[in-house]
Amino acid sequence: MMVPPTLAAAQADVLIKRARLKASIAEARHRLSPATIASGVADDLRDKAEDGVALVRERPGVAAGIATGVVALLARKRIARLFRRDAPPPPPPPLPPTAPNKDVAS
Numbered sequence: 001m002m003v004p005p006t007l008a009a010a011q012a013d014v015l016i017k018r019a020r021l022k023a024s025i026a027e028a029r030h031r032l033s034p035a036t037i038a039s040g041v042a043d044d045l046r047d048k049a050e051d052g053v054a055l056v057r058e059r060p061g062v063a064a065g066i067a068t069g070v071v072a073l074l075a076r077k078r079i080a081r082l083f084r085r086d087a088p089p090p091p092p093p094p095l096p097p098t099a100p101n102k103d104v105a106s
Contacts, residue, residue: 030036056063072079
């Protein structure tokens with residue numbers, strides 16, 4: 001039995017397209033795998049950290065200013081307490097409850 005040339009060409013085309021689709025699916029699975037994503041994120045973070053270190057080395061004064069600002073922001077309540085003059089001191093912490101003394105007569 002002989003296959004007409006157009007049918008043979010169509011079957012060959014289907015095989016080629018099927019192979020391309022399988023390759024695309026395999027590539028998509030590889031790109032979307034958690035290990036590949038984590039590796040990409042780690043590489044990006046490493047690159048950004050290297051850029052940050054280079055920037056700090058180029059401009060240490062700016063980096064010190066930013067670090068000082070961040071510390072001041074995080075400790076703003078404590079810093080504000082240092083500059084208050086009329087604020088009463090904080091109350092002492094409450095004492096822990098004690099058990100009644102059985103030796104004392106009522």
